[in-house]
Amino acid sequence: MAAITLRHIVKQYGDGFPAVNDVSLDIADGEFVILVGPSGCGKSTLLRMIVGLEDITSGDLEIGGRRVNEVAPKDRQLAMVFQNYALYPHLTVFENIAFPLRLRKSEFSEEQIKQKVEAAAATLELGEHLQRKPANLSGGQRQRVAMGRAIVREAEAFLFDEPLSNLDAKLRGQMRTEISRMQRRMGTTTVYVTHDQTEAMTLGDRVAVLRRGVLQQVASPRALYEQPVNLFVAGFIGSPPMNFLPGEVHGNRLRLPFAEVEIPQHIASRLKEGSLVVVGIRPEHFEDASVLEEHRRAQGVTFDVDVDVVEWLGAELYAYVPFSIQGDVARKLEELDRELDGEGMRTQLVAALSADSRVRDGDRAQLWFDPSRLMIFDPETSENLSHNAEAAQEIDRRNEQERRASIERAHQRELQQRGQTVAAS
Amino acid sequence: MNTGKLTTSQRIWWAIGTIVVLVWALFPVASILATSFKLPSELTLGTFLPRTWTLDNYEQILAPSGAAQDLFLSALRNSVGISLIATAIAVVLATLAAYAIARLDFPGKRIILTTALGVSIFPVISIVTPLFNLWRSIGLYDTWIGLIIPYLSLTLPISIWTLAAFFRQIPWELEQAAQVDGATNWQAFRKAIVPLAAPGVFTTALIAFFIAWNDFVYGISLTSTDAARPVPAALAFFTGASQFESPVGAISAAAIVVTIPVVILVVLFQRQIVSGLTQGAVKG
Ligand SMILES: Nc1ncnc2c1ncn2[C@@H]1O[C@H](COP(=O)(O)OP(=O)(O)OP(=O)(O)O)[C@@H](O)[C@H]1O
Numbered sequence: 223m224a225a226i227t228l229r230h231i232v233k234q235y236g237d238g239f240p241a242v243n244d245v246s247l248d249i250a251d252g253e254f255v256i257l258v259g260p261s262g263c264g265k266s267t268l269l270r271m272i273v274g275l276e277d278i279t280s281g282d283l284e285i286g287g288r289r290v291n292e293v294a295p296k297d298r299q300l301a302m303v304f305q306n307y308a309l310y311p312h313l314t315v316f317e318n319i320a321f322p323l324r325l326r327k328s329e330f331s332e333e334q335i336k337q338k339v340e341a342a343a344a345t346l347e348l349g350e351h352l353q354r355k356p357a358n359l360s361g362g363q364r365q366r367v368a369m370g371r372a373i374v375r376e377a378e379a380f381l382f383d384e385p386l387s388n389l390d391a392k393l394r395g396q397m398r399t400e401i402s403r404m405q406r407r408m409g410t411t412t413v414y415v416t417h418d419q420t421e422a423m424t425l426g427d428r429v430a431v432l433r434r435g436v437l438q439q440v441a442s443p444r445a446l447y448e449q450p451v452n453l454f455v456a457g458f459i460g461s462p463p464m465n466f467l468p469g470e471v472h473g474n475r476l477r478l479p480f481a482e483v484e485i486p487q488h489i490a491s492r493l494k495e496g497s498l499v500v501v502g503i504r505p506e507h508f509e510d511a512s513v514l515e516e517h518r519r520a521q522g523v524t525f526d527v528d529v530d531v532v533e534w535l536g537a538e539l540y541a542y543v544p545f546s547i548q549g550d551v552a553r554k555l556e557e558l559d560r561e562l563d564g565e566g567m568r569t570q571l572v573a574a575l576s577a578d579s580r581v582r583d584g585d586r587a588q589l590w591f592d593p594s595r596l597m598i599f600d601p602e603t604s605e606n607l608s609h610n611a612e613a614a615q616e617i618d619r620r621n622e623q624e625r626r627a628s629i630e631r632a633h634q635r636e637l638q639q640r641g642q643t644v645a646a647s
Numbered sequence: 648m649n650t651g652k653l654t655t656s657q658r659i660w661w662a663i664g665t666i667v668v669l670v671w672a673l674f675p676v677a678s679i680l681a682t683s684f685k686l687p688s689e690l691t692l693g694t695f696l697p698r699t700w701t702l703d704n705y706e707q708i709l710a711p712s713g714a715a716q717d718l719f720l721s722a723l724r725n726s727v728g729i730s731l732i733a734t735a736i737a738v739v740l741a742t743l744a745a746y747a748i749a750r751l752d753f754p755g756k757r758i759i760l761t762t763a764l765g766v767s768i769f770p771v772i773s774i775v776t777p778l779f780n781l782w783r784s785i786g787l788y789d790t791w792i793g794l795i796i797p798y799l800s801l802t803l804p805i806s807i808w809t810l811a812a813f814f815r816q817i818p819w820e821l822e823q824a825a826q827v828d829g830a831t832n833w834q835a836f837r838k839a840i841v842p843l844a845a846p847g848v849f850t851t852a853l854i855a856f857f858i859a860w861n862d863f864v865y866g867i868s869l870t871s872t873d874a875a876r877p878v879p880a881a882l883a884f885f886t887g888a889s890q891f892e893s894p895v896g897a898i899s900a901a902a903i904v905v906t907i908p909v910v911i912l913v914v915l916f917q918r919q920i921v922s923g924l925t926q927g928a929v930k931g
Pocket residue numbers: 235236237239241259260261262263264265266267268417
């Protein structure tokens with residue numbers, strides 16, 4: 223197991239296009255880091271540079287404190303799970319898993335190989351399939367064989383490139399928890415590429431958001447969600463995505479399409495009178511005023527809107543409210559939407575209301591929100607003016623503590639189970 | 648894969664179909680086989696099976712005392728040698744070419760493929776006369792090389808096409824997976840790629856061998872003595888034991904003898920050929 227350090231890593235392909243641009247990232251020993259970003263942002267390229275399948279144009283890559291830029295993949299001692307699994311079709315499941323061990327012939331006896339493969343297969347519940355060929359397995363089983371091949375040897379780190387994207391939703395959920403559990407138990411450094419929101423938010427200790435080859439922010443999922451550094455991260459993380467509205471500064475008040483709110487003091491000082499800003503508010507921070515208790519209602523701002531469409535999802539209810547925007551802000555938001563693989567301009571507001579709400583299609587409703595939840599972005603630089611670095615650090619620190627505790631618990635459980643089996647036998 | 652069982656009527660139809668095809672394909676072979684066991688005097692009787700079974704014809708072409716033995720054995724030697732060499736060269740060259748076509752992006756890739764196709768659709772008969780003249784003047788007439796070169800023009804295009812199509816389906820990512828698993832470049836190629844490529848190369852080699860083995864036009868036109876004459880051409884020079892005897896029996900026996908290696912190869916390597924032709928399923 224080892225820490226992985228990236229220092230100013232750049233990758234230029236033959237055509238001069240910088241697929242990865244000046245990425246620096248410290249991955250601690252045993253940490254689970256997610257690389258996330260829209261299609262074509264350089265996630266796979268970065269991962270392939272770490273594993274050694276792609277040359278590094280400039281910058282330093284260290285694994286376990288050793289610079290490995292020029293080290294061949296086989297000497298990096300990393301294990302990778304490819305998107306389409308890359309199983310050897312001519313070998314049985316057993317031989318597929320044993321493959322990395324057989325390449326180190328001198329190190330393992332036949333007996334040891336058998337034992338290790340069977341242990342890995344037992345962890346992944348592949349025991350009864352060991353003599354079958356990959357072509358005869360289901361997608362989930364193939365995925366587990368690929369994982370088996372990765373865990374069978376003591377690799378310094380695991381690298382995953384969208385390992386679950388070929389599975390259906392249900393299996394993906396199962397495998398996600400399986401990967402998470404395994405990583406906790408083995409405590410192996412892991413880098414995991416995905417463009418799936420849920421995987422990014424649930425699996426990782428930290429999430430690194432990439433955009434066009436440039437690292438935007440590295441933080442715990444919670445810090446990304448609550449304290450995004452810019453418009454891109456704010457729009458990328460969260461589902462349904464954050465609502466962006468134009469806001470006009472008037473003194474210490476901010477005029478939104480639906481309402482007017484007060485600007486917190488520390489931000490107001492950075493805004494010019496009469497300037498336009500982009501205001502972000504998450505769908506779940508809206509509420510139907512009619513189902514709120516009086517004291518909460520007083521804390522926030524209420525406004526009347528015409529609800530266009532309502533989607534009832536059981537646990538909550540999405541209300542869509544159309545609105546129109548013009549000018550600079552509209553252009554900025556349009557560009558952002560394209561980058562986030564959106565289908566067009568987002569000219570509607572999405573509010574996730576409590577399922578108790580009686581709002582229906584075409585109703586006129588009174589919505590409520592807490593102005594302290596607003597995020598304010600500079601339309602020129604996309605920077606989040608309301609970003610609170612201290613709060614973000616605090617969230618990361620707590621997250622780190624929780625991670626340690628959870629690894630500790632996993633070890634305790636493991637020891638306990640082992641104790642029980644020893645006692646039982 | 649075959650799912651579900653055939654119903655009785657389906658099974659009957661399949662059986663009928665199979666029998667029709669088998670009879671259609673195998674009747675001429677059976678006829679020649681029967682003829683090869685007939686006495687020269689019985690050839691004109693018009694019966695399918697020989698009245699008296701005899702090995703005379705085989706003795707004629709194989710036994711030291713046989714009339715056609717010299718002619719046949721030297722032709723057999725030529726056929727085997729020339730076909731094997733042509734196959735080996737074709738497979739090596741085609742493997743390299745197909746590897747480049749399947750894996751690399753280089754200018755002129757399409758030209759290679761279309762040229763190969765163009766060469767293979769060119770009628771042999773239109774090339775053979777100029778080739779005859781050329782070979783005479785540069786001294787390749789009636790030599791092994793003089794046949795191997797035109798055989799390459801037959802076997803190379805089809806080998807390149809089959810192998811390129813085959814190599815395109817190989818998941819080359821496996822090579823990288825193997826490297827990450829701890830293999831050297833060479834180990835990755837040998838352990839992850841060669842086992843997948845081998846059936847395709849093997850199938851191609853068989854096809855190329857059969858093409859060279861079966862050639863008649865070049866064999867008869869570009870040779871004049873038993874220095875290079877292959878079996879299909881040599882059959883035309885068989886004569887009966889006496890002037891008044893038809894050589895048909897000996898020709899049939901020779902035809903059977905040259906068919907046997909083909910049948911043996913196909914039977915032995917049936918599995919590899921089929922898996923070579925259907926390997927596309929590796930990606931699942
Ligand atoms: N071999 C190559 N030659 C030139 N450019 C390449 C090559 N491979 C990738 N790129 C470019 O590098 C950029 C990053 O590609 P990469 O595969 O890393 O994206 P990704 O983030 O993994 O996307 P996805 O989510 O679609 O897998 C893309 O713009 C792509 O066009």
